[in-house]
Amino acid sequence: MAPLKSDLPQGTLDLLILKVIALGPVHGYAIAQRLEQVSRGVVQVPEGSLYPALHRLENRRLLAADWKETETGREAKFYRLTRKGLKQLKTETADWQRLIDAIGLILGMADGGAQ
Amino acid sequence: MNWWKRLSRRNQMEAQLEKELSFHLEQHTAQLAARGIAPDEARRQARLALGGPEQVKEKCRDARGTRWLEDFLQDARYALRTFRRKPGFTLVALLILSLGIGATTVMFAVINSVLLRPLSYPEPDRLVTLHRFTEAFGESWGFSNFDFIDAKRESQTLAVAAWTYAGGTISEPGEPEYVNGRRISAELFSTLGISPLQGRAFRPDEDRPGAAPIAIISFALWQRDFGGARGTIGRTFVYEGKPYTIVGIAPAGFQLDGEADVFTPLQQEQSTDPRMQNRGAHFLRAVARLRPGFGLAEGRAELALIARHLAEEYPKSNAGVSMTAYPLQKEFIGDVGSTLWLLLCAVGLVLLIACVNIASLLLARAVSRERELAMRVALGAGRGRLARQCLTESALLGVGGGVLGVVLAFVSVHRFVAFWPGSLPRAEEVHLDWRVLLFAVCASLVSGLLFGLAPALRVPVRGVEQTLRAGARSIAGGSRRLHSAFVISEIALAVVLLVSAGMFGHTLLALSSLDPGFNVHNVMATRFALSPGALANPEQIRAAWQDVLDRARRVPGIESVALADIIPMREGENSLPYWTTATPPPPNQEPFALASCVTPDYLKVMGIPLRRGRFFTEHDRLDSEPVVVIDDNLAQHAFGTKDAVGKRIWIPALGPSPALVIGIVGHVRHWGLASDDQSRVREQMYYPFAQVPAPLLHFFSSIMSFAARTTIPPLNVVEPLRRELRGAAGDQALYEIHTMEQLVSASLARQRFLLLLFGIFASLALLLACIGIYGVLAYLTGLRVPEIGVRMTLGAKPLDVMRLVLGQSLMMIFIGVGVGILAALAAGRILNRLVEGMRPADASTFAITIPVLVIAALFASFVPARRASRIDPVTALRQQ
Numbered sequence: 001m002a003p004l005k006s007d008l009p010q011g012t013l014d015l016l017i018l019k020v021i022a023l024g025p026v027h028g029y030a031i032a033q034r035l036e037q038v039s040r041g042v043v044q045v046p047e048g049s050l051y052p053a054l055h056r057l058e059n060r061r062l063l064a065a066d067w068k069e070t071e072t073g074r075e076a077k078f079y080r081l082t083r084k085g086l087k088q089l090k091t092e093t094a095d096w097q098r099l100i101d102a103i104g105l106i107l108g109m110a111d112g113g114a115q
Numbered sequence: 116m117n118w119w120k121r122l123s124r125r126n127q128m129e130a131q132l133e134k135e136l137s138f139h140l141e142q143h144t145a146q147l148a149a150r151g152i153a154p155d156e157a158r159r160q161a162r163l164a165l166g167g168p169e170q171v172k173e174k175c176r177d178a179r180g181t182r183w184l185e186d187f188l189q190d191a192r193y194a195l196r197t198f199r200r201k202p203g204f205t206l207v208a209l210l211i212l213s214l215g216i217g218a219t220t221v222m223f224a225v226i227n228s229v230l231l232r233p234l235s236y237p238e239p240d241r242l243v244t245l246h247r248f249t250e251a252f253g254e255s256w257g258f259s260n261f262d263f264i265d266a267k268r269e270s271q272t273l274a275v276a277a278w279t280y281a282g283g284t285i286s287e288p289g290e291p292e293y294v295n296g297r298r299i300s301a302e303l304f305s306t307l308g309i310s311p312l313q314g315r316a317f318r319p320d321e322d323r324p325g326a327a328p329i330a331i332i333s334f335a336l337w338q339r340d341f342g343g344a345r346g347t348i349g350r351t352f353v354y355e356g357k358p359y360t361i362v363g364i365a366p367a368g369f370q371l372d373g374e375a376d377v378f379t380p381l382q383q384e385q386s387t388d389p390r391m392q393n394r395g396a397h398f399l400r401a402v403a404r405l406r407p408g409f410g411l412a413e414g415r416a417e418l419a420l421i422a423r424h425l426a427e428e429y430p431k432s433n434a435g436v437s438m439t440a441y442p443l444q445k446e447f448i449g450d451v452g453s454t455l456w457l458l459l460c461a462v463g464l465v466l467l468i469a470c471v472n473i474a475s476l477l478l479a480r481a482v483s484r485e486r487e488l489a490m491r492v493a494l495g496a497g498r499g500r501l502a503r504q505c506l507t508e509s510a511l512l513g514v515g516g517g518v519l520g521v522v523l524a525f526v527s528v529h530r531f532v533a534f535w536p537g538s539l540p541r542a543e544e545v546h547l548d549w550r551v552l553l554f555a556v557c558a559s560l561v562s563g564l565l566f567g568l569a570p571a572l573r574v575p576v577r578g579v580e581q582t583l584r585a586g587a588r589s590i591a592g593g594s595r596r597l598h599s600a601f602v603i604s605e606i607a608l609a610v611v612l613l614v615s616a617g618m619f620g621h622t623l624l625a626l627s628s629l630d631p632g633f634n635v636h637n638v639m640a641t642r643f644a645l646s647p648g649a650l651a652n653p654e655q656i657r658a659a660w661q662d663v664l665d666r667a668r669r670v671p672g673i674e675s676v677a678l679a680d681i682i683p684m685r686e687g688e689n690s691l692p693y694w695t696t697a698t699p700p701p702p703n704q705e706p707f708a709l710a711s712c713v714t715p716d717y718l719k720v721m722g723i724p725l726r727r728g729r730f731f732t733e734h735d736r737l738d739s740e741p742v743v744v745i746d747d748n749l750a751q752h753a754f755g756t757k758d759a760v761g762k763r764i765w766i767p768a769l770g771p772s773p774a775l776v777i778g779i780v781g782h783v784r785h786w787g788l789a790s791d792d793q794s795r796v797r798e799q800m801y802y803p804f805a806q807v808p809a810p811l812l813h814f815f816s817s818i819m820s821f822a823a824r825t826t827i828p829p830l831n832v833v834e835p836l837r838r839e840l841r842g843a844a845g846d847q848a849l850y851e852i853h854t855m856e857q858l859v860s861a862s863l864a865r866q867r868f869l870l871l872l873f874g875i876f877a878s879l880a881l882l883l884a885c886i887g888i889y890g891v892l893a894y895l896t897g898l899r900v901p902e903i904g905v906r907m908t909l910g911a912k913p914l915d916v917m918r919l920v921l922g923q924s925l926m927m928i929f930i931g932v933g934v935g936i937l938a939a940l941a942a943g944r945i946l947n948r949l950v951e952g953m954r955p956a957d958a959s960t961f962a963i964t965i966p967v968l969v970i971a972a973l974f975a976s977f978v979p980a981r982r983a984s985r986i987d988p989v990t991a992l993r994q995q
Contacts, residue, residue: 027138028135028138028139029138029139029142029143032139046166047139047164047165047166048165048166048167048170048171048174049174051135051136051139051171051174051175052171052174052175052177052178053178055175055178055179056178059178059179067131074138074141075134075138076135076138077131077134077135077138
């Protein structure tokens with residue numbers, strides 16, 4: 001049975017990318033893989049929109065990039081978080097958490113009402 | 116990395132993008148292969164997961180942020196390549212555009228300098244002009260001297276100054292010459308906020324009767340008569356027979372309703388100018404500056420209050436008179452505003468037609484490029500990107516036309532101003548400034564967008580595959596409709612301009628054929644200044660004038676001569692209140708009539724018809740009964756059908772006792788052929804110069820003009836006349852010499868000027884519309900060649916084919932003409948309101964102009980139609 005995959009909510013791709021990169025410098029393919037793994041195949045990350053998103057974040061100076069050799073000796077573009085990127089990640093994470101809490105509260109209240 | 120670096124390192128960034136994406140693909144392929152998938156299949160799956168590499172690259176480039184600039188440069192290069200490939204099209208388009216934008220820019224430059232830019236005084240928005248207002252006659256600028264003095268003293272909100280027209284002969288230094296002058300109150304310079312270039316303005320104690328005569332001279336006079344010498348301040352010159360000491364030199368270009376050379380203190384003339392002592396003589400122009408902390412509304416409220424007090428105190432002259440204030444700028448520019456806006460609209464229409472024309476040419480190209488565009492969409496180009504490319508191309512064309520247009524405007528704006536009929540207010544201030552340049556830039560970009568929009572919207576969205584497969588053969592119905600819409604709007608716009616030009620032509624014809632009320636041929640009129648030496652006492656003045664008339668009569672070629680204080684259709688007027696019963700009507704509700712002071716031969720000189728009674732003779736003198744002659748209108752208005760001869764008229768300005776009406780003459784169109792019907796004062800009366808009271812003679816001598824009927828061309832008598840009338844001291848001068856024909860023709864100058872310009876614009880519009888029709892039809896017919904081939908194979912005759920093509924164009928022409936006629940009717944109403952004497956757009960105007968357009972349009976469509984009829988069916992079919 002194919003895993004049930006849903007589309008990523010609007011605006012969350014940037015947040016996920018920032019979160020992945022926060023763990024340490026990493027190249028594009030690895031980001032794609034990690035997103036795939038972490039989301040356990042539940043969320044569909046279209047690879048085609050990954051690179052435009054990376055370039056956009058780089059352009060907004062939330063990310064910086066260096067060309068480094070990988071363990072296999074190939075040269076790849078490694079992205080890392082800038083100070084600004086870290087700040088952005090924190091605020092966005094907090095926002096997201098607040099949103100989830102709020103939605104959870106509303107959903108929980110509906111349950112309570114039914115009982 | 117800033118945007119410039121990103122832009123300059125574009126190639127490096129492209130290489131890096133390529134490398135990054137291929138790394139991704141390789142890694143993914145390798146991983147899939149490691150799971151045991153065959154290498155080819157692994158590569159396929161990796162590619163599918165990533166999506167089209169070019170599309171991803173495009174999106175990454177978009178994310179870079181400098182995309183627009185890169186694209187713009189790329190598009191610009193592409194556009195320039197296209198232009199180079201089609202130099203003919205590019206040249207024609209640039210020519211049309213630069214003409215359109217150049218003409219629009221010239222008009223805007225004039226409007227900007229004359230109407231929009233504030234006056235060149237400090238804090239110009241605080242300067243106002245004062246008007247008086249009566250129920251019966253509305254507003255007028257004239258202030259009496261006493262009203263001015265009272266308003267100046269009473270007002271807390273306004274600093275008031277006044278001036279009036281003057282002029283006279285400067286007899287020393289140099290040759291005697293007549294100059295324009297102004298009498299100004301001491302406060303005038305400080306009120307306007309300017310100071311003399313050298314020397315000083317008048318002091319209040321110098322602006323009173325009996326003070327030593329002093330003057331400020333113009334920069335021009337300083338240069339002309341004193342050679343711009345340093346020590347001019349303090350020197351004296353003889354003006355009107357009196358020595359004046361120069362205390363100041365006005366700044367260059369200083370004007371008070373036109374340029375003047377000599378400025379003298381206003382109140383010094385209290386004893387010599389009877390108007391200065393008369394609260395009923397409204398001859399001063401009052402200007403004022405709002406004092407700090409007060410606004411226009413407060414100034415007006417206070418003026419109304421002052422006027423009410425004056426009306427209570429002096430009911431005879433001031434009852435019912437109110438005072439108000441207006442921004443000075445409005446007064447300064449008069450009524451040229453409507454003409455200027457009218458011309459800007461007309462020029463704008465021409466530019467619009469030019470844009471439509473270029474749009475249809477560009478569209479034709481866009482349609483034939485449809486396959487190319489579809490191919491590029493298939494290869495990954497975004498729709499917006501392609502539209503932007505089309506727009507870049509047309510914007511470049513627009514900017515190119517704009518640059519040429521500004522150059523054109525720069526060289527021609529002063530020529531245009533010089534070409535203006537009469538004097539354009541603030542003409543010397545007209546130049547191109549940043550506002551005009553901004554306007555030109557906007558005009559070019561807007562035109563560029565306007566004609567680029569249609570082709571840009573043609574970029575295919577859906578059915579790319581269909582377009583690719585169909586090829587150039589099929590032409591979408593939408594495009595044909597759009598092309599027709601272009602032609603229709605061009606024709607409609609051309610109709611508006613043609614009909615407007617036709618209306619002007621019709622109006623001018625109608626106005627020129629009006630009877631001016633006098634015989635315009637072989638009459639000359641000139642102002643004349645008696646020698647100041649002859650002005651000592653009334654007897655001497657009368658004798659001097661008689662001498663002038665006698666000498667002039669002796670000049671060969673002169674048939675009869677007369678003096679008059681006002682000349683028909685020339686500047687200057689004298690409207691006086693009158694009544695026909697012994698009890699006067701309430702103050703400021705009397706009827707007014709235009710009063711001319713003339714000598715007995717005036718009727719003969721002007722050729723005005725005598726309807727009843729007699730005109731003046733030598734026997735109407737100061738010691739005989741006061742007499743007047745009235746015109747048809749006054750007779751009709753005051754006495755109805757009854758015979759007016761023998762009735763009496765009270766004219767307080769001419770004396771307390773009533774005057775006897777001795778004759779009725781025809782009405783003269785004094786205010787000009789076009790304006791006379793709309794003028795406020797349409798009744799006229801004449802009184803004899805011989806009955807002017809002695810105290811007023813000195814003043815009248817300064818305003819009398821000299822008119823002569825000649826047997827030879829009138830200007831030929833000027834030189835002998837000048838020699839004959841120089842006078843014993845050689846200081847009597849003729850000035851402002853006109854023939855009556857010139858004055859009549861000048862009274863229609865505005866209408867003629869508008870006719871000329873509208874005629875030029877209309878012909879341009881017609882030409883552009885014809886080019887448009889030709890281009891569109893040639894293009895549409897070209898696309899139908901295979902269809903026509905089929906028709907001919909099936910038996911259509913060349914004549915049928917011509918009918919087919921002409922029918923198509925006739926359809927467009929008729930719709931265009933229909934829409935145009937509606938628009939022209941609307942435009943005609945606007946013209947009617949803005950131009951005096953304008954005739955409404957009547958059937959004959961349409962009957963003349965519309966066929967011209969239809970014939971021209973059909974002629975333009977005839978060429979493509981004939982070409983279509985000569986198509987060889989075999990070749991045509993093979994084209995498929």
